[in-house]
Amino acid sequence: MPDFAKAATAQAGSLPFANPFFEQLAKQFAQTQAQPNGPAEAQPFNAFFGQAFNPQIAQQFTQQLAGLKVPSASIPSGRLQQLQSDYSREAMQLLQQSTQTSSSAIELKDRRFSSDAWKTTPVYAYTAAWYLLNARYLQELVDALETDQKTRERIRFAVQQWTAAASPSNFFALNPEAQKTLLESNGESLRQGVMNLLNDMQRGKISQTDESRFVVGKNLAMSEGSVVFENELMQLIQYKPRTATVYERPLLIVPPCINKYYILDLQPENSLVAHAVESGHQVYLISWRNADQSIADKGWDDYIGDGVLAAIETTRQISGREQINTLGFCIGGTLLATALAVASARGEHPAASMTLLTAMLDFADTGILDIFVDEAHVQMREQTIGGKNGTPPGLMRGLEFANTFSFLRPNDLVWNYVVDNYLKGRTPMPFDLLYWNSDSTSLPGPMYCWYLRNTYLENKLREPGALTTCGEKVDLTRIDVPTFIYGSREDHIVPWETAYASVPLLTGPRKFVLGASGHIAGVINPPAKKKRSFWSVAGDDKTLPDNPADWLASATETPGSWWPEWTGWLAQFGGKKVKPGAQAGSAEFPVIEPAPGRYVQQRE
Secondary structure (H helix, E strand, O other), rough: OOOOHHHHHHHHOOOOOOOOOOHHHHHHHOOOOOOOOOOOOOOOOOOOOOOHHHHHHHHHHHOOOOOOOOOEEEHHHHHHHHHHHHHHHHHHHHHHHHHOOOOHHHOOHHHHEEEEEEEEOOOHHHHHHHHHHHHHHHHHHHHHHHHHHHHHHHHHHHHHHHHHOHHHHHOHHHHHHHHHHHHOOOHHHHHHHHHHHHHHHHHOOOOOHHHHOOOEEEEEEOOOOEEEEOOOEEEEEEOOOOOEEEEEEEEEEEEOOOOOOOHOOOOOOHHHHHHHHOOOOOEEEEEEEOOHHHHHHHHHHHHHHHHHHHHHHHHHHHOOOOOEEEEEEEEHHHHHHHHHHHHHHHHOOEEEEEEEEEEOOOOOOHHHHHHHHOHHHHHHHHHHHHHHHHHHEEEHHHHHHHHHHOOOHHEEEEEEHHHHHHOOOOOOOOOHHHHHOOOOOOOEEEEEEHHHHHHHOOOOOOOOOOOOEOEOOOOOHHOOOOOEEEEEEOEEEEEEOHHOHHHOOOOOEEEEEEOOOOOOOOOOOOOHHOOOEEEOOOOOOOOOOOOOHHHHHHHEEEOOOOOOHHHHHHHHOOEEEOOOOOOOOOOOOOOOOEEEOOHHHHOO
């Protein structure tokens, strides 16, 4: 078997805007060795990614790994021989096709090579076809590996990064579309492409949208409201009612602290906040602060106590209601559930209902993100930013989050922009969701490290009493409230089965809804668009099966948005309809400033 690891090593070092996640992952791959069982076995994955790093650094990391189990991987000889035979046959066929006078004999079933410029010139068609053959062969080698699932997925991810980066479409000399654009623009595309590259290098990330077209508070995060509370970690926004009467119990939304809250309030036509307000709910929302060095020492307990619990109490006092409805999105759902468990341990029951959108409470299956997390990686984070052993705490930079999530889909979120922005000199199209995606936020190192170790690595949140937060033992089974749980079917951040895994951890009445599409597009699916669909089970939701496959077998698909299904469910916990208050806040909590507030406008 060819030692493609060395090629991957060289290419990994050239990835744009190098990411410590990938550096850490690659250094761990350097320890991966195969176990050959005979002369025809696969060659060892020796020094996988190892040569891309300074030997002194590699030696230091090897010492850190002392005592840890080193994974191994091999390919059975029979399977390897079959793959090699298939590869040789297809390579010979391709060589024969390349000698034909018509380039149409070469098929290019990849949208990167879909234009006529690739197909009409034999040399470009052959180059693209040769690349696709080798990329497919490398993926088949990964599929054939005999190893544990995590090691296989890590190798698969590394190969995916290399094959995506090695595409001939990414290089000007091999891309006929970029060359054609250069000639047609009389060289302007090259000048503009270099300018785009220099600008992005200063920013530390690839531009995915025309950011000059968006201003938070002007054409994003436009729902009218007021900031009625703030502390070091968050601002609390109270939105202005839009209906003559409102449900007496308000709704508090806890968004993710990774990225900004306005994914839930992008523009009027796709705002979940606006939809809830127009459905008659009094909506409050946490706007998390973009962490800087002044709050680098904050931990998970601070985000629960001074974040979620403080917002719950403020919402209760302003509204005058003993109980409120609550919603948590992604890590916001993890924070919300933890806060309600802490409140329950104190004998308090502030929530009338809970909604969890693509949130994880059971971290047994964390999807693609699992490849980044192991003991060595967590220890590295704790030592560098987590304040472990007296080291000064640091920040988990939002820029690192953004680049990492982009490389989970390298062809869609990285290399297509390299081609368009730099090789063709184009300005990306304005897209509100991608602007939000680029508006990343940093987290305090201790908070991030606690979250990484206790959830992703050790999965303790699901175990009653295994964690102590704000001085209380956390037991999710004590959250005895009606709960609406939503998952997205193509979600690669929170697999829908993992979202469903919250069902057996909670004790109140539960309703599960499965939406089409992914982590963001599945959630932000307004009814007016009449797009996608969702699955639900009619009738009594108190007896949901523990197995998600059993639930799906009994579910019915409905065209359109799941939002009306949610607001219909939420209405039964809103209480009676009353006239809205004349103004935001209260005597104890006067208005601080108009929404969206200062915190959301702080950029890295």
